[in-house]
Amino acid sequence: xxxxxxxxxxxxxxxxxxxxxxxxxxxxxxxxxxxxxxxxxxxxxxxxxxxxxxxxxxxxxxxxxxxxxxxxxxxxxxxxxxxxxxxxxxxxxxxxxxxxxxxxxxxxxxxxxxxxxxxxxxxxxxxxxxxxxxxxxxxxxxxxxxxxxxxxxxxxxxxxxxxxxxxxxxxxxxxxxxxxxxxxxxxxxxxxxxxxxxxxxxxxxxxxxxxxxxxxxxxxxxxxxxxxxxxxxxxxxxxxxxxxxxxxxxxxxxxxxxxxxxxxxxxxxxxxxxxxxxxxxxxxxxxxxxx
Numbered sequence: 001x002x003x004x005x006x007x008x009x010x011x012x013x014x015x016x017x018x019x020x021x022x023x024x025x026x027x028x029x030x031x032x033x034x035x036x037x038x039x040x041x042x043x044x045x046x047x048x049x050x051x052x053x054x055x056x057x058x059x060x061x062x063x064x065x066x067x068x069x070x071x072x073x074x075x076x077x078x079x080x081x082x083x084x085x086x087x088x089x090x091x092x093x094x095x096x097x098x099x100x101x102x103x104x105x106x107x108x109x110x111x112x113x114x115x116x117x118x119x120x121x122x123x124x125x126x127x128x129x130x131x132x133x134x135x136x137x138x139x140x141x142x143x144x145x146x147x148x149x150x151x152x153x154x155x156x157x158x159x160x161x162x163x164x165x166x167x168x169x170x171x172x173x174x175x176x177x178x179x180x181x182x183x184x185x186x187x188x189x190x191x192x193x194x195x196x197x198x199x200x201x202x203x204x205x206x207x208x209x210x211x212x213x214x215x216x217x218x219x220x221x222x223x224x225x226x227x228x229x230x231x232x233x234x235x236x237x238x239x240x241x242x243x244x245x246x247x248x249x250x251x252x253x254x255x256x257x258x259x260x261x262x263x264x265x266x267x268x269x270x271x272x273x274x275x276x277x278x279x280x281x282x283x284x285x286x287x288x289x290x291x
Contacts, residue, residue, distance in 0.1 A: 112192030132279025
């Protein structure tokens with residue numbers, strides 16, 4: 001199985017030495033062929049990419065003529081990728097050396113993508129991305145991403161079958177950074193299956209410079225996803241209407257009445273409540289999350 005690791009790069013010189021270490025360990029543990037495609041989305045900034053050269057993997061550097069955003073950077077890399085499987089790795093992400101070996105082994109014929117558990121780290125501390133099997137099961141149903149939002153921390157905790165990625169995602173490039181992964185999960189899960197690997201193989205760090213740390217940017221990006229899905233008639237009418245409502249309430253709360261905002265909040269609480277109940281059920285069945 002060949003794997004392409006696609007890394008959007010934006011003014012990330014300080015991450016390059018650590019990134020090389022991660023990539024070398026990752027590829028040494030994996031018996032298949034691996035190519036690394038770094039997409040430079042900050043063409044005006046100086047960067048020494050020679051730091052990344054290694055005998056452990058094939059390296060290709062692609063440079064945008066101008067800053068185009070993380071979604072375009074991922075798609076640029078994807079269009080060049082030769083691997084059967086894709087790992088979208090952010091420049092500051094960390095994965096364990098056994099990531100590719102374990103994740104590739106988990107694929108079945110009808111699996112669109114495999115996701116592992118991870119650690120989410122921000123200024124408040126560290127916590128698991130998935131803390132119960134209830135949340136794991138919820139993350140396998142595209143409808144929960146509409147009612148609750150993104151249940152996965154980042155594409156870096158996933159390995160994706162390249163031919164499962166739909167053209168709707170590659171043809172509709174988002175202008176606002178943040179939710180292109182939410183966009184991708186909805187598309188993949190609506191038409192395909194996912195599989196969970198019960199190991200902590202990934203760490204996601206959110207800093208003040210991350211777009212994901214800014215709620216307003218996130219709301220705007222979610223609304224853009226909603227608009228693209230509506231344009232392409234991806235969702236059933238009922239779900240599309242609700243997603244439009246939820247995204248609208250979050251982005252422009254002043255435009256909605258108290259009852260509407262209460263309904264949206266309660267719908268999310270109910271869904272999250274079901275996840276907790278399911279988590280307790282699986283715990284009693286001795287299906288526990290490895291942390």
